[in-house]
Amino acid sequence: MLDRDDSAVQAQWARVRGRLREEFGEAAFRTWLKPLTLKELNSGVVRLAVPTRFMRDWVASNYLDRLRVLWSGENGSVRAIEIAIESALARAASAEPAAVEPPDGGPASVDAAEAVEAAEPGDELPADRGDFAGRLDPRFTFENFVVGKPNELAHAAARRVAEASAVPFNPLFLYGGVGLGKTHLMHAIAWHVRRREPQKRVIYLSAEKFMFQFVKAVRYKDTMAFKEQFRSVDLLMIDDVQFLCGKDSTQEEFFYTFNALVDQNRQIVISADKSPSDLEGLEERMRSRLGWGLVADIHPTTYELRLGILQTKAEQLGISVPIKVIEFLAHKITSNVRELEGALNRISAHASLVGRPVTIDTAQEVLHDLLRANDRRITIEEIQKRVAEHFSIRMADMHSARRARAVARPRQVAMYLCKQLTPRSLPEIGRKFGGRDHTTVMHAVRKIEELRASDPNLSEDIELLRRMLET
Ligand code: ADP
Ligand code: MG
Numbered sequence: 339m340l341d342r343d344d345s346a347v348q349a350q351w352a353r354v355r356g357r358l359r360e361e362f363g364e365a366a367f368r369t370w371l372k373p374l375t376l377k378e379l380n381s382g383v384v385r386l387a388v389p390t391r392f393m394r395d396w397v398a399s400n401y402l403d404r405l406r407v408l409w410s411g412e413n414g415s416v417r418a419i420e421i422a423i424e425s426a427l428a429r430a431a432s433a434e435p436a437a438v439e440p441p442d443g444g445p446a447s448v449d450a451a452e453a454v455e456a457a458e459p460g461d462e463l464p465a466d467r468g469d470f471a472g473r474l475d476p477r478f479t480f481e482n483f484v485v486g487k488p489n490e491l492a493h494a495a496a497r498r499v500a501e502a503s504a505v506p507f508n509p510l511f512l513y514g515g516v517g518l519g520k521t522h523l524m525h526a527i528a529w530h531v532r533r534r535e536p537q538k539r540v541i542y543l544s545a546e547k548f549m550f551q552f553v554k555a556v557r558y559k560d561t562m563a564f565k566e567q568f569r570s571v572d573l574l575m576i577d578d579v580q581f582l583c584g585k586d587s588t589q590e591e592f593f594y595t596f597n598a599l600v601d602q603n604r605q606i607v608i609s610a611d612k613s614p615s616d617l618e619g620l621e622e623r624m625r626s627r628l629g630w631g632l633v634a635d636i637h638p639t640t641y642e643l644r645l646g647i648l649q650t651k652a653e654q655l656g657i658s659v660p661i662k663v664i665e666f667l668a669h670k671i672t673s674n675v676r677e678l679e680g681a682l683n684r685i686s687a688h689a690s691l692v693g694r695p696v697t698i699d700t701a702q703e704v705l706h707d708l709l710r711a712n713d714r715r716i717t718i719e720e721i722q723k724r725v726a727e728h729f730s731i732r733m734a735d736m737h738s739a740r741r742a743r744a745v746a747r748p749r750q751v752a753m754y755l756c757k758q759l760t761p762r763s764l765p766e767i768g769r770k771f772g773g774r775d776h777t778t779v780m781h782a783v784r785k786i787e788e789l790r791a792s793d794p795n796l797s798e799d800i801e802l803l804r805r806m807l808e809t
Pocket of ligand 2: 520522577578
């Protein structure tokens with residue numbers, strides 16, 4: 339223990355804390371660093387105490403180095419830092435009041451059924467009631483979700499979960515890249531269930547909030563209440579679980595909650611940016627358990643889906659956008675749905691400001707930065723490589739004179755895609771295919787167009803290749 343009069347060391351500790359607060363910010367400081375207490379400084383070792391194992395691990399893996407550096411800056415004799423867990427009892431003796439201010443962006447509650455009934459599109463839900471859940475976006479409903487090939491499985495599965503009276507598969511695991519509609523589908527499930535079965539308890543929250551809540555519970559020795567929150571849940575949805583990768587203690591708690599709910603036959607819906615097997619930093623048992631139910635991926639958007647989404651959203655915004663402009667946007671903005679929406683919003687704002695109808699020229703002008711960012715140049719080599727891989731032929735066959743169908747057809751597909759996806763001219767393309775003539779390329783393009791119309795397999799192959807190349 340520190341001597342009461344060891345005020346020099348206490349002053350050093352106060353300065354270290356001040357620096358930590360400056361460096362890591364108020365929120366992190368309050369959550370992780372403020373609870374540290376200084377026990378002693380003995381033979382060059384600073385001993386700090388924290389209330390829980392979780393906090394000890396967290397502080398050790400995230401702040402230890404910095405603590406050591408700051409301490410030795412204050413006191414040259416300090417060589418090492420040790421962090422111990424101080425039992426709750428010992429702490430209660432020196433009780434620190436457990437007044438918690440909810441931090442910014444902290445969990446907010448979703449109000450129950452009456453809010454849903456009252457909510458007009460665009461209405462905000464009543465704010466925080468101190469309950470334990472994330473906020474639902476009133477726009478994210480099934481009605482507003484445009485279904486297409488890339489998301490039809492995920493959509494059907496989400497609908498099934500929302501409508502089923504018995505748990506159809508557990509968990510439903512939705513995964514896909516950013517901005518493709520995972521959160522939208524989860525909120526849609528929540529809205530649907532709340533409207534139809536208001537007595538059911540639904541919790542939606544991001545994995546990050548889950549962790550935050552858990553950590554807070556641990557810190558204020560309230561893990562019982564934390565667990566209690568989940569005990570009576572009928573439907574638990576955790577968004578973006580990739581956030582838990584590498585966060586072992588939270589993962590463990592999540593796993594515990596997960597298993598308890600599955601055992602009670604409660605529905606769980608999970609989202610992530612990768613499939614369970616591709617999530618690195620996830621415990622093996624967790625990874626395999628997540629894949630037990632239905633795993634549904636959302637693919638990158640296709641041109642057709644983008645058209646559909648743009649039309650729907652333009653209608654919702656009440657702006658008239660000529661089909662040519664919609665096509666232009668669907669063609670140019672391929673990244674994700676969020677950017678498509680952003681583009682439309684900007685066009686709409688611009689049109690209402692200048693009071694002129696939307697044209698391709700104005701769209702181009704208003705969106706030049708967005709268009710540039712989406713303007714990824716696809717190269718002929720890239721196309722050749724992908725196509726060769728896809729049809730299991732050698733890259734050299736793209737340039738070779740071999741005319742066997744097994745290599746000639748893929749080569750034609752590659753030429754066709756080069757014409758579609760790059761601004762290169764026919765002679766330029768021909769040169770990159772072993773110095774072929776531009777008429778050969780033209781012939782290939784025609785041939786593939788013809789075949790696409792009659793051969794759905796080939797057509798699908800080409801779509802797939804295009805999608806892979808465009809994303
Ligand atoms: P994710 O969670 O996968 O990153 P979001 O669910 O947040 O993506 O979707 C991003 C935006 O795109 C949201 O505004 C959402 O409403 C919209 N969106 C995504 N997919 C669709 C779709 N199929 N139909 C209509 N809107 C969509
Ligand atoms: Mg999301």
